[in-house]
Amino acid sequence: MSRWKPDARGRLEKAALELYNHKGFDATTVAEIATRAGLTERTFFRHFADKREVLFPGDSPLAALLADATAAAPVPLPPLAVLAHALAEAAPVFEERANLVRQRQAVIAANPELQERELAKLAALASTLAHALRERGLEATTAALAAEIGIATFKVAFDRWINAPERHTLAQHIRETLDAAGRLTAPDEHAAAPDDVGSTCQERGA
């Protein structure tokens, strides 16, 4: 943080996230964001089409990164291992800006409309992953299924990381959660949580 000199875009993003969290997303104006960042509204609109684009940038590298990493994963891996690889490759996008990511999640969690937008974004990422898996030769339904499960798992891993970042990196949370996903069908381990693999199921012990 100390010597980091934020550019205009970075300053606008920081100011916007602070205001969205303090005042609420709906109550914040572009004028306020610009003032807080020490910049003009005009500068804001050079970087973002509107308030919402601060949270959902059109030029996010995430989709391309996931597609490339899926394509580059070693060939003999099963589908969920391919996705573990791809999602872990994308993890630094979040980890490098953990503070902003956490602020962004808090804003979204407080606003149902933004939540819907976020779900749509995740669905689009699932489509990207499904496409990349088909390119690897996977049959369409299997690719769609693996991609949906990959994103479902990512959501859970991401929440765990947001809530307990000091315990693991996001990449580790992703791998653990995907491992846990693989065990959900196994009758013997079915209540094992990602973290308490040893302590089996309450319900079975009954």
Place this chain on the structure above:
Amino acid sequence: MSRWKPDARGRLEKAALELYNHKGFDATTVAEIATRAGLTERTFFRHFADKREVLFPGDSPLAALLADATAAAPVPLPPLAVLAHALAEAAPVFEERANLVRQRQAVIAANPELQERELAKLAALASTLAHALRERGLEATTAALAAEIGIATFKVAFDRWINAPERHTLAQHIRETLDAAGRLTAPDEHAAAPDDVGSTCQERGA
């Protein structure tokens, strides 16, 4: 179909879905729906708060049905088998009105805003399932993960059923797709589509 006498609500729903599909959701007015159904706008608003509620009824029995079926599933089942059971129990809600369900999907597929709403509804169902799994004694993260994967799988199964309803019932698609999900981590079978591998699924949740 032959002797089914639609009530006002059913007639309004049918008229609305036809108009949404023919004219588009945004271009359809409540007045047109009422006219087509041979009823008044006033009657429409006795049944639905607005045009969108025809597609997303506030009183859908689905969440309660899933929660109850999750609670009632036999105790020693692994989490995904519990969800296979619950989702298959809910399948008749869709199967009994397959025609309307298919029309509804076409309307939603044509409209990004409605898609976001549908994703939000599915996310809410995932929360319902996660809660029901926790009530069964599952640890919170495992419950969340299983619920997300269950809904992800349901989405894929539902798409398959919508596109090829004559091949299987929705309940069968759900069981097959969940079985396929269980195989996604297996290196030897990773390109197997839900249909390519013999149907090992029937015995499981039966």
